[in-house]
Amino acid sequence: MPRVRPINPAQIRDFEQAIGRPLAREVPLAPLTTFQVGGTAECLLETRGADDLANAVRAARRLDIDYLLLGCGANLLVGDRGHPGLVIRNSSGAINVAGHRLTADSGAIMYPDVIDAAVHRGLSGLEHFVGIPSTVGGALWQNLHFLSPPPERDRTMFIAEVLESAQLLTAEGEYREVGVDYFRFGYDYSVLHDRDDIVLSATFALTPADATRLREIMAANLDWRGQRHPPLGTEPSAGSIFRKIEGIGAGRLIDECGLKGLICGGAQISPRHANIIVNRGGATAADICALIMHAQQVVSAETGHWLTPEIGFVGEFAPVTRLPADTRAP
Ligand SMILES: NC(=O)C1=CN([C@@H]2O[C@H](COP(=O)(O)OP(=O)(O)OC[C@H]3O[C@@H](n4cnc5c(N)ncnc54)[C@H](OP(=O)(O)O)[C@@H]3O)[C@@H](O)[C@H]2O)C=CC1
Numbered sequence: 001m002p003r004v005r006p007i008n009p010a011q012i013r014d015f016e017q018a019i020g021r022p023l024a025r026e027v028p029l030a031p032l033t034t035f036q037v038g039g040t041a042e043c044l045l046e047t048r049g050a051d052d053l054a055n056a057v058r059a060a061r062r063l064d065i066d067y068l069l070l071g072c073g074a075n076l077l078v079g080d081r082g083h084p085g086l087v088i089r090n091s092s093g094a095i096n097v098a099g100h101r102l103t104a105d106s107g108a109i110m111y112p113d114v115i116d117a118a119v120h121r122g123l124s125g126l127e128h129f130v131g132i133p134s135t136v137g138g139a140l141w142q143n144l145h146f147l148s149p150p151p152e153r154d155r156t157m158f159i160a161e162v163l164e165s166a167q168l169l170t171a172e173g174e175y176r177e178v179g180v181d182y183f184r185f186g187y188d189y190s191v192l193h194d195r196d197d198i199v200l201s202a203t204f205a206l207t208p209a210d211a212t213r214l215r216e217i218m219a220a221n222l223d224w225r226g227q228r229h230p231p232l233g234t235e236p237s238a239g240s241i242f243r244k245i246e247g248i249g250a251g252r253l254i255d256e257c258g259l260k261g262l263i264c265g266g267a268q269i270s271p272r273h274a275n276i277i278v279n280r281g282g283a284t285a286a287d288i289c290a291l292i293m294h295a296q297q298v299v300s301a302e303t304g305h306w307l308t309p310e311i312g313f314v315g316e317f318a319p320v321t322r323l324p325a326d327t328r329a330p
């Protein structure tokens with residue numbers, strides 16, 4: 001992973017001048033991620049709307065500042081040495097509904113804010129993604145997905161299916177409205193993985209439906225997740241650590257290798273779902289990396305499958321010094 005170049009005093013001064021307000025300094029990033037892990041951001045800006053986000057990104061690019069665009073921090077592990085550049089926290093959260101179309105800023109929170117706004121008006125298409133931490137921008141980046149409603153639960157539903165258009169600040173610095181094809185969506189993939197485009201807002205084309213039925217689907221999906229995944233409120237995590245292995249299951253492989261419950265410092269392979277690592281309190285990024293590497297080595301040796309991380313690693317990492325102990329806890 002490329003090193004983050006520290007932001008220098010001249011860049012800070014010029015950036016503050018460009019956006020017209022001071023940056024927050026030495027901001028702990030752990031509380032801004034669902035893992036609750038990681039060091040500090042040298043500088044942090046909270047955006048105040050889609051225009052503000054675009055201005056901030058344009059200024060960072062013009063001044064050659066290394067920046068991280070942070071949504072809910074739900075799919076990231078921040079290194080213990082933090083981010084020595086600029087973190088732009090996307091807090092642009094406007095949501096508008098007109099007819100069956102919902103338009104939201106990219107920093108709007110999918111659940112509860114965006115999903116509730118749709119369901120409240122009896123609009124179907126987003127209710128499947130209840131309980132998954134994500135901003136609208138993060139949802140497009142990873143093609144947010146969940147299983148189709150019960151009783152069938154026979155396919156995976158993707159946010160791409162209801163996306164109509166999005167406003168981007170492109171890698172080339174242009175403002176552009178694009179349709180769904182632009183994103184080349186796949187499983188856990190969009191073109192945003194390979195291009196430095198920034199999503200400013202998105203419009204979803206939804207379908208009128210009975211709000212009671214939508215709420216039933218939401219309740220069933222929350223129940224499904226509650227039974228299988230460790231609760232985020234008490235067991236912080238970043239969801240699935242490793243990419244899906246179609247037809248086999250990354251979680252199943254780790255489970256079959258007997259690694260559930262394995263502890264390293266404050267981190268643990270969840271006893272509930274083997275593809276999720278939880279922060280039991282005081283976990284460091286190094287603890288989590290040690291468990292990731294250990295699971296990769298054991299699963300490779302025992303099954304021949306190589307587990308590829310699905311989460312993003314951001315900032316600067318300290319070396320892994322502590323190895324997983326063969327202690328298990330429920
Ligand atoms: N199914 C599940 O149970 C879970 C799913 N997830 C998924 O993880 C994602 C988490 O979203 P979120 O917390 O908001 O994202 P994060 O804050 O975790 O950011 C992840 C990456 O998304 C990219 N990104 C975020 N916002 C934008 C934007 N406006 N424009 C372009 N790229 C952007 C950035 O990539 P870059 O650095 O390349 O610019 C960033 O590094 C969701 O897609 C969610 O589906 C997470 C946990 C559980």
Ligand SMILES: C=C(O[C@H]1[C@H](O)[C@@H](CO)O[C@H](OP(=O)(O)OP(=O)(O)OC[C@H]2O[C@@H](n3ccc(=O)[nH]c3=O)[C@H](O)[C@@H]2O)[C@@H]1NC(C)=O)C(=O)O
Binds near residue numbers: 146243244250273275
């Ligand atoms: C949690 C995430 O997404 C989830 C998403 O919520 C659900 C529902 O759509 O489907 C996927 O979970 P999953 O549990 O099916 O994925 P895997 O970890 O590969 O597990 C596959 C299968 O292995 C089995 N399994 C799982 C865990 C375990 O401890 N033991 C076990 O045997 C289960 O039968 C499971 O169904 C997504 N995970 C991945 C890696 O794609 C995330 O992206 O962070």
